[in-house]
Ligand code: UD1
């Protein structure tokens with residue numbers, strides 16, 4: 180039985196990106212281009228995938244891990260030379276080999292499966308996946324003979340004006356009979372404008388040696404888009420975003436303004452959730468059903484259960500349980516765990532803290548390094564004072580306790596269940612169950628002292644002015 184293989188080209192530097200980050204690692208909707216490619220070809224049930232690495236090879240290896248085998252291209256002498264590096268692994272194998280570039284993130288598995296099917300049905304030695312480009316500049320052109328058969332591929336820099344006018348382009352994806360491919364690669368020379376060993380020359384070599392070369396033209400040019408610079412990166416991102424948003428909507432998610440909704444590829448959202456304009460959802464964020472994600476919220480790598488409302492807030496590596504709500508203008512930082520039905524109101528920051536069911540933290544509060552129980556009320560303007568300048572310390576607050584407004588909880592600290600902290604207290608010692616802690620200066624009223632202050636004079640003038648106006 181003949182098997183199917185893939186070679187992914189990812190060794191190039193990506194000079195045109197003008198970046199310290201290697202080209203294929205540039206993200207499109209939160210995932211590197213080469214991961215998009217691998218993700219699609221993984222759906223094709225191939226026997227082996229070999230990724231050619233060179234520039235940034237260490238980083239590419241880290242990103243792809245065990246999903247593929249690797250072959251190293253020491254010097255970047257061209258795409259043909261790159262594929263040849265897979266010879267050690269694949270050279271002897273019988274079967275069909277798909278070649279795809281790591282900088283074409285939009286290809287869908289279904290299109291690649293169609294290419295395999297066409298290639299095998301045609302019993303061809305080589306099949307090029309081509310597309311009709313509105314603007315073919317930069318791509319290799321497909322040169323056909325008078326009978327319409329593929330003769331060769333000519334790179335942009337090697338085209339004559341007549342060839343440059345051809346709008347059928349090489350998408351950089353091919354199916355080859357594996358053994359034919361490696362035999363032909365040995366015959367490729369670097370006699371061209373860029374002095375590179377072009378993979379595309381294999382086509383003419385096969386054709387001239389009497390092997391069957393065909394082309395399969397895909398419908399949607401956009402899907403074949405290659406990213407060589409930042410302008411193309413932005414275009415690819417915009418196309419990917421549109422695709423993601425359409426998938427979300429078809430799965431039952433309401434996007435009020437899909438043009439202005441930014442959802443990364445790995446985000447999962449439940450049905451009947453509504454996403455308002457300007458929302459940014461990043462990383463492996465999971466959102467449940469029937470949530471409302473309000474305008475301009477930004478959520479990264481967080482897990483949100485069902486029936487949660489988020490209003491104009493920023494979440495990173497945080498969790499919100501069923502029925503909880505937050506905002507406007509609050510911030511959940513890493514390891515914030517918000518329990519069921521918890522209310523986090525305006526201007527609240529939570530970091531590395533667990534907040535138990537039905538607790539309320541309504542206004543202008545910082546909760547860091549703390550464990551709060553259930554049914555607690557934290558008043559306005561409270562600070563969990565967790566840092567002594569060197570170390571972070573922890574505070575625990577028990578169930579049904581009440582923290583009065585404008586209190587400081589100076590950690591390490593344990594406040595028991597059913598405890599009461601009087602407003603304006605700075606609590607530095609533990610509080611037992613059913614106790615009330617008050618820690619502030621006693622109020623003193625000094626008779627007539629108001630009149631000693633400049634404000635008294637100003638008030639007098641204002642009162643007189645009011646009278647004369649009447
Ligand atoms: C290539 C094709 C072109 C096609 C276009 C489609 C060749 C010669 N040209 O051009 O016909 O229209 O893709 O997008 O194949 N790479 C290596 N090692 C190298 C050189 C490149 O691994 O020595 C990798 C790059 O990392 C990249 C891919 O091969 O992922 C394509 O290389 P790139 O330089 O982007 O080729 P294009 O000029 O886009």
Ligand code: CA
Nearest residue numbers: 282405406407
């Ligand atoms: Ca390219």
